[in-house]
Amino acid sequence: MKKQETLTEPFEEIARNVKLENITDPIIPLEKLNQIDDSKYPNKTIQVNAVIASNSVSYNVPSEINVQCTNNRKEHFCRRDENIILDINEYPKFVEVQDYKREQILNQIAKSSFSSDCSLNIEEIKTITIKRLRVRPVVSSLYKKASTFFDDDGNEWTAYDVYVIQEDAKNIEAGKEIRITGQVIADPKNGKVTILVSELSFVDDNIYDLENIKELSKFYKTKNVDEIMSWLSKEFEKYSKIVKRENVTELGLLSMFSPLHIEFEGKTIPAWLKTVVIGDSTTGKSETIRQLIVLCRIGQIISGEMSSVAGLAGASVQAGGGQWFTDFGVLVLNDKKFLAIDGAHKLRKDEIDKLAEAERNGKIAINKAAKGEAYARTRQIKILNPLDEDGRTTATMDSFLFPVNSLQYSFQIQSIARIDLCCFVTDDVDVKDRNVISHQQHDSKLEHLSDLIRFVWSNNYNVKFDDGVIQEILDQAIFLENKFKSEEYPLITNDQKFKLAKLSASLAVITCSFDDTISNVIVTKEHVQYISKLIDTEYTKAGLEKISKQNKFDQIDTEKLYDISEAIISKTHVTREESIEILSWITKQSKIIRDELMDEFALSRDNQAQPLLTYLKNEKIIKTSRNHYSIAKKGVAIARFLMDFSASSASRVAKTDTPLTDSEIKRGVSILSELERLERLKIHTFKCNDCNSEWKNTKETLEEITKNHNSEHSIVMMEVLS
Numbered sequence: 150m151k152k153q154e155t156l157t158e159p160f161e162e163i164a165r166n167v168k169l170e171n172i173t174d175p176i177i178p179l180e181k182l183n184q185i186d187d188s189k190y191p192n193k194t195i196q197v198n199a200v201i202a203s204n205s206v207s208y209n210v211p212s213e214i215n216v217q218c219t220n221n222r223k224e225h226f227c228r229r230d231e232n233i234i235l236d237i238n239e240y241p242k243f244v245e246v247q248d249y250k251r252e253q254i255l256n257q258i259a260k261s262s263f264s265s266d267c268s269l270n271i272e273e274i275k276t277i278t279i280k281r282l283r284v285r286p287v288v289s290s291l292y293k294k295a296s297t298f299f300d301d302d303g304n305e306w307t308a309y310d311v312y313v314i315q316e317d318a319k320n321i322e323a324g325k326e327i328r329i330t331g332q333v334i335a336d337p338k339n340g341k342v343t344i345l346v347s348e349l350s351f352v353d354d355n356i357y358d359l360e361n362i363k364e365l366s367k368f369y370k371t372k373n374v375d376e377i378m379s380w381l382s383k384e385f386e387k388y389s390k391i392v393k394r395e396n397v398t399e400l401g402l403l404s405m406f407s408p409l410h411i412e413f414e415g416k417t418i419p420a421w422l423k424t425v426v427i428g429d430s431t432t433g434k435s436e437t438i439r440q441l442i443v444l445c446r447i448g449q450i451i452s453g454e455m456s457s458v459a460g461l462a463g464a465s466v467q468a469g470g471g472q473w474f475t476d477f478g479v480l481v482l483n484d485k486k487f488l489a490i491d492g493a494h495k496l497r498k499d500e501i502d503k504l505a506e507a508e509r510n511g512k513i514a515i516n517k518a519a520k521g522e523a524y525a526r527t528r529q530i531k532i533l534n535p536l537d538e539d540g541r542t543t544a545t546m547d548s549f550l551f552p553v554n555s556l557q558y559s560f561q562i563q564s565i566a567r568i569d570l571c572c573f574v575t576d577d578v579d580v581k582d583r584n585v586i587s588h589q590q591h592d593s594k595l596e597h598l599s600d601l602i603r604f605v606w607s608n609n610y611n612v613k614f615d616d617g618v619i620q621e622i623l624d625q626a627i628f629l630e631n632k633f634k635s636e637e638y639p640l641i642t643n644d645q646k647f648k649l650a651k652l653s654a655s656l657a658v659i660t661c662s663f664d665d666t667i668s669n670v671i672v673t674k675e676h677v678q679y680i681s682k683l684i685d686t687e688y689t690k691a692g693l694e695k696i697s698k699q700n701k702f703d704q705i706d707t708e709k710l711y712d713i714s715e716a717i718i719s720k721t722h723v724t725r726e727e728s729i730e731i732l733s734w735i736t737k738q739s740k741i742i743r744d745e746l747m748d749e750f751a752l753s754r755d756n757q758a759q760p761l762l763t764y765l766k767n768e769k770i771i772k773t774s775r776n777h778y779s780i781a782k783k784g785v786a787i788a789r790f791l792m793d794f795s796a797s798s799a800s801r802v803a804k805t806d807t808p809l810t811d812s813e814i815k816r817g818v819s820i821l822s823e824l825e826r827l828e829r830l831k832i833h834t835f836k837c838n839d840c841n842s843e844w845k846n847t848k849e850t851l852e853e854i855t856k857n858h859n860s861e862h863s864i865v866m867m868e869v870l871s
């Protein structure tokens with residue numbers, strides 16, 4: 150510790166001390182944080198990059214004390230009264246200690262400057278705030294061996310709890326990459342190696358060479374989107390030596406290059422993509438993503454053994470000193486970056502579900518012993534093998550009827566709906582195919598992707614959708630919804646337009662669709678169509694269209710409702726409107742009782758109510774339960790359809806563009822007008838060319854008439870009433 154006779158500003162003093170040390174002890178730059186464990190570095194000043202892994206805890210520690218000798222005995226003449234500035238190395242000793250202990254430590258410090266006869270009165274005259282936080286090495290990949298994590302170079306992925314003595318260090322948030330300068334010391338709390346950080350600065354990882362981006366952009370100018378994407382796939386094959394993985398490559402690029410946010414339909418929406426690659430072990434799916442990370446020199450891939458809620462999101466941990474804090478997981482450490490989770494099938498279904506909320510909000514909140522919240526706006530790919538029925542054993546893709554079925558034991562339905570894009574890998578990479586390209590050299594322009602991705606991550610641009618493009622997105626969304634919508638595998642969802650917008654935005658940056666200033670990224674119809682086609686191809690191949698069609702068979706649509714309504718009319722001789730009201734009433738009863746039905750709609754028992762109930766029962770719309778009827782599966786589908794219909798925009802506006810009155814909406818007029826429209830479409834007039842017979846305004850079909858007339862005669866439809 151330093152003594153002084155006159156009062157000066159202690160911080161200046163500290164700064165001087167640090168500087169003095171720096172002269173005699175130059176700053177040693179280290180490549181990796183874990184090098185501080187080396188016996189060369191204790192008490193040396195080092196500089197190294199790290200990533201913040203926890204929230205920080207602040208402590209108030211004494212930095213300057215006043216010490217008076219209160220020994221007034223005659224033979225003791227010192228009368229000393231001194232200010233002592235504490236050495237920065239003393240600060241950690243005061244972290245997390247009780248008051249009596251704090252006094253003891255101060256006493257020890259003071260004593261060494263006074264004689265043993267002195268009676269000391271110590272007063273803290275200045276204090277300083279120091280922060281304790283957990284940092285981890287910056288690594289591009291992680292895997293687990295036994296219970297320890299290692300990076301690609303075989304270094305252990307250790308956490309260090311360091312002390313920051315720079316008082317104005319602000320915005321210390323988990324996930325940020327920092328450069329720290331400080332002295333390597335042994336933590337007085339537990340003897341572990343740590344750093345007394347005197348300077349902390351944030352590292353901007355997104356530094357790119359604009360010339361390389363311009364060169365790539367110029368090269369793309371003469372190419373359309375298809376040509377650019379196939380050039381990328383081909384050159385990446387040469388680079389990675391992995392063949393026939395175009396779908397994984399494209400999914401990887403789209404995920405990694407997705408902008409963080411986009412403005413769409415007047416709102417800012419999160420646009421970082423969360424995608425899935427599912428397939429067998431030997432298909433090169435992980436290697437493809439790993440090579441993309443190597444090519445772009447950015448992002449992180451972790452192995453499945455790390456896949457736990459604690460490893461991904463974070464956990465409350467107790468530091469050496471005893472206090473609790475939140476040790477955030479790799480999702481937070483890759484905030485605004487990219488994370489590939491290889492072997493994500495090792496996460497349980499419910500764990501994936503737990504993470505889903507955080508993934509969607511881009512925020513992780515840990516509410517355990519230590520409360521902590523941090524951003525996790527993480528572009529993400531989950532790479533997994535399909536699972537068996539037990540949800541644990543891995544299965545092979547060919548054990549499923551359709552590739553898309555492989556999702557069923559790995560994801561809950563809600564989690565499937567949140568997947569922006571999924572690709573299915575079913576066949577092995579052929580060694581022969583690999584050899585074909587093994588000696589070809591890739592175009593060096595491919596490496597400009599590492600500049601382009603830093604540009605994307607820097608957020609120095611706006612993504613533009615013009616009205617025509619938004620319309621194209623809506624059209625393609627409807628097309629995909631009609632083709633692939635499935636309740637079991639909702640990869641295509643009601644909010645498909647947002648998924649298309651996000652994916653198209655990413656494709657626009659990948660293909661360098663810039664304006665002249667490179668400050669705007671222009672999404673075009675071509676981008677939207679390319680994405681829609683990519684989804685169409687991938688999901689058709691996966692069998693989703695077939696599954697979607699099967700489901701439609703069980704569902705109710707206007708056409709099916711029309712048939713049911715027709716049947717009710719013929720059984721009960723009610724009007725079309727009454728037929729809908731009867732159906733609507735039935736689906737709302739917990740118990741369907743014949744007498745109540747008769748009362749409600751003034752139906753006779755034998756000629757109306759009973760034939761109606763028999764029909765509904767045969768159609769499995771209702772079922773018998775002891776002394777009454779209750780609604781059956783198909784009835785539930787009808788109820789849902791009627792409800793959806795009355796809630797949809799179709800019920801707000803009549804076909805004539807005259808708004809419906811409230812009472813009309815309540816009475817379900819719009820579904821009625823829809824059925825009436827359908828009926829008009831079914832009424833035709835036919836005429837026989839051979840014998841001039843006529844069938845006016847009939848609901849019969851051409852086939853029915855031909856069958857009952859004369860198979861030799863030619864019958865034609867005369868007109869369509871509209």
Ligand SMILES: [Zn+2]
Pocket residue numbers: 218219220225227228229263264266267268
């Ligand atoms: Zn004394």
Ligand SMILES: [Zn+2]
Pocket residue numbers: 837838839840841842858859862863
């Ligand atoms: Zn005829």
